[in-house]
Amino acid sequence: MDNSKNPNESLSATHTSGLAIASVVLSCLSVLVGPFGFFPGIICGHLARSECRRNPALTGAGFALAGLIVGYIFVGVTAVMLTIGILIMIGGVSSEPFVETGEKVPSVDWLPDAASNVSYYKSYRFTSYEFDISESDFIEWSRWELSPIDEPFWVARYCYFSARDTPEPGPNATDAEMRELIEERDSGEVIVTDGLYYLYEQSNGGGVWVAYDRKRARGYFHSSPR
Numbered sequence: 001m002d003n004s005k006n007p008n009e010s011l012s013a014t015h016t017s018g019l020a021i022a023s024v025v026l027s028c029l030s031v032l033v034g035p036f037g038f039f040p041g042i043i044c045g046h047l048a049r050s051e052c053r054r055n056p057a058l059t060g061a062g063f064a065l066a067g068l069i070v071g072y073i074f075v076g077v078t079a080v081m082l083t084i085g086i087l088i089m090i091g092g093v094s095s096e097p098f099v100e101t102g103e104k105v106p107s108v109d110w111l112p113d114a115a116s117n118v119s120y121y122k123s124y125r126f127t128s129y130e131f132d133i134s135e136s137d138f139i140e141w142s143r144w145e146l147s148p149i150d151e152p153f154w155v156a157r158y159c160y161f162s163a164r165d166t167p168e169p170g171p172n173a174t175d176a177e178m179r180e181l182i183e184e185r186d187s188g189e190v191i192v193t194d195g196l197y198y199l200y201e202q203s204n205g206g207g208v209w210v211a212y213d214r215k216r217a218r219g220y221f222h223s224s225p226r
Contacts, residue, residue, distance in 0.1 A: 019048035020060030023067025030074040038078075042071040099123045101158070112141045115219070121158035128158040128222040130190070138212045138219045144198035146212070153197045155209045155220040160188030190220055202226065 027041030048064035100122040102108070108118050111129075114137035120129035139146065190213070198210040206226030212219050 014057045014059055017048045017051055017058045017060035017064065019044045019051060020063035020067065023048055024063050024070070025067075027067045027070035027074065030071070034074075035078065038071040038074040041067050042075070045071060103158075112137060115141070119158050121160075125226075126156075126222070126224050128156055128160065128220075130157060130218055130220045132217060133212075133219050134217065135196075135212060135214060139196070141219075142198070142210065144200075144208070144210050146196040146198050146210070149192055149195050149197050149211070153192045153195075153199075153211050154189045155192065155211045156222040157188055157190050157220070192220070 023041050023045035025041075026037050026044060028037070030037035030041065045064045045068035048067075049061055052058045052061040052064065101120065103119045105118045105120075107113070107116055108120070111118060111131055112133070115131040115133045118129060118131040121127070122129075133141070190211070192211040192213045193215075195212040195214045197212075198208065201207040204226045206224040209222040210220070
C-alpha cells in the first residue's frame with residue numbers, strides 16, 4: 001500500500017479569509033454608506049493580513065490589501081471634503097461680521113480734506129457714505145465721469161443698512177421739502193434733483209451710484225459688488 005502523501009493535498013486545503021473579502025466589500029460600500037463602510041473595511045483588512053501571516057493555509061492577503069487601499073482613499077477624500085466644508089462655513093460666517101459705521105464724523109482719511117460731516121456704512125457687501133463738500137471739490141475728488149442730473153436720481157444712503165436717520169432740513173425748508181426728507185428716511189435713499197451723478201449698474205444688481213446734491217452741498221456714494 002502506498003502511504004505517500006499527495007503534494008497538492010496541502011494546497012487543496014487552503015481557503016480565502018472571510019475578513020479579507022469583508023474588507024474589500026465594506027470599503028467599496030463606502031460610496032453608499034461613507035465612514036460606516038471604510039472604517040470597518042480598514043479594520044477587517046488589517047485583521048485579515050495578520051490572520052494570513054499566522055496561517056499559511058489562508059489566502060486573501062491581496063484582497064485585504066485592496067480593501068485597505070480603497071478604505072484609506074475614502075478616508076483621504078472624506079478629510080478633504082470636511083476641510084473644504086469647514087473653510088466654506090468659516091468664510092461664510094466671517095464675511096458678514098465686518099461692518100464699519102460712522103455718523104456725522106468731522107473727517108476721514110479716505111476722503112479729501114474738504115469733506116466734512118461724514119456718515120458711512122462699510123461692509124464686504126455694501127458701501128455707502130455721504131459728506132458735505134463744495135461742488136468744485138467734489139468734481140476734483142470724483143474719479144468718475146459725472147453728468148448733469150436731468151431727472152430725480154436715487155442713491156442708497158448709509159442708513160439704509162443701519163439705523164434710519166433723517167437728513168437735516170435747511171433753515172427755510174418748505175413743507176414739500178420736509179415730506180421729501182421723511183420719504184428719504186423711510187426708504188433709506190436720497191433723491192437728488194439738482195446736481196451731478198454717475199451710474200454704473202451690473203447685470204447682477206450691483207454697481208456704483210455717485211451723486212452731488214447742489215441744494216445740500218453734499219456728496220453721496222453707494223456701491224455693491226453683488
